[in-house]
Amino acid sequence: MIDLFNSILKKHKSVNYWDVRVESLDSMSISSVNNDLKTSELSQTKGVSIRLFNNHRIGFSSSTFEELDKKLFSKLVSDAINMSKFSEKSELSIPKQVNDNKTIKQKIKTKDVSFKEKKDFIVGLSKNTNKKVKSKLVVYSEGLKTKEFYNSIGSEIKQELNYIYGGASITSYENNRFETYSDRTGEQGGYEVVKDLGTNVELAENNAVELLKAKLPKGGKSNVIFDGALTDVFIHEALGHSCESDIVLQGESILKDKLNSKIANDIISVYDDPTIKNQWGSFFYDDEGVVASKTKLLKKGFLVDYMSSLETSKILKLNPSGNARAQSFSSIPIVRMSNTYIEKGDSSFDDMIKDLKNGVYLRGSRGGQVDTFKGNFQFSAMDGYLVKNGEISQRLKNVSLGGLTLETLNNIKQIENKYNRGFPGFCGKGGQSVPVIGHCPSILVNNVLVGGN
């Protein structure tokens, strides 16, 4: 393949650097509600893109294809060169030349399990026998992504990533009141990833029914405990995005000019690590051909690094961290997180509840949003509990919380001594969505604004 690219691109002497990504995606999804198969959809796509620096101006073009031949690739090169004429000059760090081939191992290969078996499993899990459950939605998806990367310095990288996901969303109903709860699991690997999906469905169902008795929280400032799932969202949204060097360079991050400054309580260390085996957010090489590596972002409260791409690392004089990711072949790689987490501390969960004394314990996440410029955020928990005199009491619903990132990072007083399970998700930025996750411990935070009645 690289010979085809070289033969066409060598004619364009003004092209200083190029990289080409060729991708195929084979995916399937199944959804079932109340023992009734709703959708089963298959997908098979192939595409290619070229990013080139023409006289140091970036041009990009992409296309789906049936067959990647000389005619199609010549047109892509011509389009990218034409588009580069509108861009201002820019530079990038030149990556190391790499030749490698990596594959996610599957214990039970998805292709060895029939569609019927998968469908029967999901439909069976959605069987509803609970009178308080109105809707029991169970979903499954698998996606085998083959990514090839080539560049002008001779790199040839092939990686196969296989994403397996299962989840449940339950709607309960009693006395004219509806509640919803969801749970999910997801990793890279084979069909074995969803072997315990029944546990997730059961958890979601039990919680949806119990939420029927939950009360709305009293709004205002409170000391709170975030469980691992909520800590994951906080670390990802409030801190992680502000550590993305493209956001820093756009002047949109509260962490601009704060490298090597103390920004958080000294019990806090935070990492982004795409090398964790089989994790939802893991990869072997990023979409600029840079080997994936663990990046320490915060060390004992000090901001020690940003996540970067080849271009942002050049401007900021950093080592490329291998965080340039693209949603697909048709997207430009931008700086993204992978598996982002806060390092575990030394408090047991029981001690944290006792030390909280009076406050709110929040569990799970319905998502959130952050303004990285102002450093304010909003998150919603799946549910929560009131904590009175060091004991968990009344269940709460529709609990949202907000605050300022830097203030909150300094108000983290305790970190649990173990990592909790992560919840696979997709992070959106610049119109692109990529898989991310975090396995975080619970944290105790003082003085958080809790939204409620």
Place this chain on the structure above:
Amino acid sequence: MIQNSHLKYLQNNTDNFQIVSSLSESANYLIENNKMKISTKKTNNYYNVIVYLKDGLKYRRASKNFTSFNQDDLKHLISVAKSSDVLNYFHGLPKKSKYKSLNYDKNIFDISKVKDHFDIILSECNDVNLSSGKVSTSMTKSRIINSNGIDHESIDTGYYAYIDLVRKSNYGDYIDSSFIPKSNKITKLCSMTKSKLFDFENTKKLKQTNLPVILNQDVLSSLLDYTLLPNFMGYNIENKKSFLNFNSIGTQLLKNKINIIDNPILKDSPYNDSIDFEGNKTLKTNIVKDGVFTNALTDFNLSKEYGIKNTASSTSLSSVDFSNVLIDGESTDYKKAIIVESVLGAHTSNSTTTDFSVNVDKAYFYDNGKLSPVSDFFISGKMLDVLNAAKFVNESKRRSNFKSKDLISKNIKIVN
């Protein structure tokens, strides 16, 4: 390319089928830190094939998206359909109807015209930090073929421009966008966004919390998207993910006379189309009229199964959605209120209960004509209760796919 041999194969080996092809080209001009950062061109060719196989009185179904396909791919799809469960119902596919393409502006792909737009953005915003911006144009050629005689072809063009401006102060950033490809609109987009940016430089903490709250059109739109509107989608009703049911069509949903309309044929709108995903001719539909729930969003099969109107709202297999939303009701005036301009976390609202609790990013305290920017508080409530006490204020505006006046309600709680 859809070949005759593919159609013949599907005619001979299935009982019903639908193929949707879409060939799109888009050009994107991305701005960063007041400079043109990168320009991109994308070509995407996708096919969606759905096959139906009869099994006694019932049907089985399978669906697949391809970037290209051959007879072996179709054969595999049919084998998947054979091992799929029988559908609870299938009433066939829509028949051919007459239509006219709505969105076609060949100038959109004329780079000399679009270049004017990013030149305007760069020049109008040169006195502030234009942290990021974008001008996008697209053209999509679509074709829908089904076994019931539909063979529609259409060409649609699209346009989108946005700017994100930053000032060096605590509250100095503002984002706005336009879907109308006209130079004067781009100039106005820049001047309005700059004006808002300067407005929020000296934001103060809100002191008074017992005031009626005004949701501006953007905030109302995003909160409705994640609270009330999903409840009108037919498949959410069928799957019991909605608090509504088909039997409640015709009943009073809201106490006051609010109207909610879905209009996929609204001119100059981002989500208009002459036909839906199934090939049904699109139409304007009253969803709520004078507070009465009048129609749920449906497609051909949902409407047949439940004996209700086909609103031609299909967006993909077993999926319906809103296009352009118009909302109105009784107008009023106000002297003192909190005007909410933007919020964080609207998407975390609970659609089944319509509860929301969101962080207010930007707001004004309004007192007899005087506007003071305020921030750092939450608003929360239940959208059904909010609408039950809602009236409408200020001018009606259209932004993106949503048109309304601003909404004022006493049933929104302020928390700080």
